[in-house]
Amino acid sequence: MTGRGIVLGLVSANRRLSVEARGLLRSHKWWLLRRASQVSLLGLFTLGPLFGIWLVRGNFAASDIYGMVTLADPYILLQGLVGGTSPAWPVVTGAIIIALAYLVLGGRVYCGWVCPVNVVTDTAYWLREKVGLTRDRKLDRRARFAILAATLLASFITGTVAWEFVNPVSLLQRAFISGIGFGWAIIAAVFLLDLFVARRAWCSHLCPVGAFYGLIGRGSLVRVSAANRTACTDCGACFAICPEPHVIVPALKGKDSPVILSGDCQNCGNCIDSCPVDVFQMSHRFAEDVRKHPDRRTHVGS
Amino acid sequence: MAARDRKTEPRKIDRRTAMTEMARGAGVVCLGGFSLAALVQASGAADARALRPPGARPEDEFLASCVRCGLCVQACPYDTLSLAEWGEEAPVGTPFFTPREEPCYMCRDVPCARACPTGALDSGIAIREAEMGVAVLVGHEDCLNYKGMNCSICVRVCPIRGDAITLEPGEIDGRKIMIPTVHSGSCTGCGTCEKHCVTGHASIRVLPRDLGLGGAGRNRAGRAT
Numbered sequence: 001m002t003g004r005g006i007v008l009g010l011v012s013a014n015r016r017l018s019v020e021a022r023g024l025l026r027s028h029k030w031w032l033l034r035r036a037s038q039v040s041l042l043g044l045f046t047l048g049p050l051f052g053i054w055l056v057r058g059n060f061a062a063s064d065i066y067g068m069v070t071l072a073d074p075y076i077l078l079q080g081l082v083g084g085t086s087p088a089w090p091v092v093t094g095a096i097i098i099a100l101a102y103l104v105l106g107g108r109v110y111c112g113w114v115c116p117v118n119v120v121t122d123t124a125y126w127l128r129e130k131v132g133l134t135r136d137r138k139l140d141r142r143a144r145f146a147i148l149a150a151t152l153l154a155s156f157i158t159g160t161v162a163w164e165f166v167n168p169v170s171l172l173q174r175a176f177i178s179g180i181g182f183g184w185a186i187i188a189a190v191f192l193l194d195l196f197v198a199r200r201a202w203c204s205h206l207c208p209v210g211a212f213y214g215l216i217g218r219g220s221l222v223r224v225s226a227a228n229r230t231a232c233t234d235c236g237a238c239f240a241i242c243p244e245p246h247v248i249v250p251a252l253k254g255k256d257s258p259v260i261l262s263g264d265c266q267n268c269g270n271c272i273d274s275c276p277v278d279v280f281q282m283s284h285r286f287a288e289d290v291r292k293h294p295d296r297r298t299h300v301g302s
Numbered sequence: 303m304a305a306r307d308r309k310t311e312p313r314k315i316d317r318r319t320a321m322t323e324m325a326r327g328a329g330v331v332c333l334g335g336f337s338l339a340a341l342v343q344a345s346g347a348a349d350a351r352a353l354r355p356p357g358a359r360p361e362d363e364f365l366a367s368c369v370r371c372g373l374c375v376q377a378c379p380y381d382t383l384s385l386a387e388w389g390e391e392a393p394v395g396t397p398f399f400t401p402r403e404e405p406c407y408m409c410r411d412v413p414c415a416r417a418c419p420t421g422a423l424d425s426g427i428a429i430r431e432a433e434m435g436v437a438v439l440v441g442h443e444d445c446l447n448y449k450g451m452n453c454s455i456c457v458r459v460c461p462i463r464g465d466a467i468t469l470e471p472g473e474i475d476g477r478k479i480m481i482p483t484v485h486s487g488s489c490t491g492c493g494t495c496e497k498h499c500v501t502g503h504a505s506i507r508v509l510p511r512d513l514g515l516g517g518a519g520r521n522r523a524g525r526a527t
Contacts, residue, residue: 048376061395062371062419070419076369080420083366088421091369146327150334157339158346160365164395165342170370174385174395178372181387183394 012126014241014274021276030269037113045177060114060173061164062091070094075212076161076170083155083162099216105267107217111203111210112243112268116172120187121203124194125243137198141246141264144211151208168202169209204243204264218263224271225259225283226252232279238271252279259287345393350513352391352398353434353491355383356406357415357427368422370395377417380407401493401508406434408461408492430462435491436514437467437484441505447480456482456495456506467495482506486515 011019011027018027025032045063047053057064062072072094080087102110111118154162164170168190171183180187193201203210226232229252238252239245247262248271272280315323346365348354355374358364374397375383382404386392391400397414399406408429415423437456439445446453447469460467465488469480482495484506493508508514 054376057376057417058371058373058419061369062373064373064417064419072369072371072419080366080369085363085367086421087367088419088425090419091421094419143330146330147334149331150338153331153335154338154342155366157335158342158365159362160342160346161369162338162342164370165345165393166338170395171388174370174372178375178385179387181389181394183388186388 012129012241014129014237017235017237017276018274022278027273030273034113034268035119038116038119041114042116042173042176045173049177059177061170062094069097071098074099074216075209076164078212079151079155079161079163082152083159102213102216103219104221106220106222106265107213107215107263108210108266109217109220109222110213111207112266115169115203115209116176117169117187117190117207118203120172120191121194121200124191125200128195128199133196139198139201139205141205141244143205144207144214147206148208148211163208167209169207200243214263216263217265220263221284222267223259223261223283223285223287224251224265224267224269224280225287226271226279227258227281227283227287228277228279229253229258231277233277235276237274237276238280241270241274243268243270257287259283259285261285348393348396348398349391350510351400352386353401353406353493353508353510355397355399355414355423356408356412356429356432356434356490357418357424358434359422359424364422365393365396367420368396369420371419372397373417373419374414374423377413379409379413380404382406383414399493401491401496402504403497405493405497406432406490407494408432408490430488430490432490432492433511435493435508436486436489436511437491437493437495437506437508438514439482439484439506441501441503444501444503445482445505446500447482448474450474450477450479452480453500454480454482455498455500459494459498461492461494462488462490466490486511 007024008019011024015027044056045059047055048057055066060073061076062070064070070090070093072091074095077087077091077095151163166186168186171180172187174180175183190202198205226248232252238248242248243266244262244264247260247265250256251258251260267282269282272282348361354361354364359367370385372385375385382399383397384399386394386396386398388394392398410429412427412429415427416425418425442448454469457463457467457469465485467482467484467489470483472479472481491508491511495506496504496508499506
């Protein structure tokens, strides 16, 4: 009983309505899946260095999957290209494979399902809410595109992969695979920024990696849909828990497609988890066609 | 399907505002770009103690092509290589080794270079052609051979002995000595000599080639006559 009390005390207020309506597990389903994805992907890369089990080699920047295929980060390659390198084929094909994968899955699936910094910033956001730090220094969410352009400009000027000299995403994934050194300070800075300065400051406003994948995600196939939006009770849980709340508005409150089409959406499923009346579901970008079949469950109002 | 852009901009923006906004955006990009570029310039140079894996492109090209994946590091059977952590001798995330701790054992198949997916390491490199650095006898005052002893450990451990390093007769204060002499055409900079040098602080060390070698021709900064 008290154990359950402690667990409920840890639950974010934004999930509370959903927990009451649908239970602890269903209100954390996508969150659990995301954490499992993040931990297992990073874990896969640490199996070799820690236990000598070499299923995959390398890290998130470029990897060798069971000696069969090379994967590579398209953003890092792009910086190198702007920096003037003429890359070898494995890194080029690897980057194309990854870009295509995110074109299907949703570009910012990288952020919600892969990136280890997401765990840091989600924790900062959770703590921010728990201790009632509501003062928010509003940042411009377009800043990340300016920073993305700036990293390419710096790569061009210096002839290097410039963002990799500071990139917290690369630093943190390498921390578990090879080591980070004093780079912990950068990760701590991101945590403190998100905790004390601005709501979701890093991932939703500043990070150029997320901005890059967001651009890929503008055309991606897998999308969240507010399919059952007529049931919405205006409780506000989804807006409060969503890392990019602006993406929900047109789908939930608009007259057109109920599919969330913005490239900023991480397909994290926080909205699905937090909704007490099952408005949202994982879907795909062409799902609006179901409007033509009003007998389906996913009809839209008026 | 709604292929149209979903950027909802209900208010009309006149040309003047649009120009100002564009200029502001460009300014912010330049601010960020120049700041990052300045940081990269300040921290981008590898310390002379950090050596690159065999087959590495020249440093300026290397920093544009290496993606910091660590495949070379994991391919090394001797754990010689590591990816630089923040604050270490090389730019963060790039592979390097310090021979005094662990030298390159000059594998014939060069697994580190073969593993590189980016071309930052030349995967076709023959290990004898590698130019990781060049050994230089820096500690003449401490080298045991210069003191007249027959240490010669650097010569005996060299994997290319007889070519990369030889003992040449010399004379100091009327005493015959045998001087370990590096031949830069054969030395790959593997660092085995530095690793095994018996003095407390290695008397023979691998330096980057531009630091460790003289050059023919005239000093352009020297005297006119």
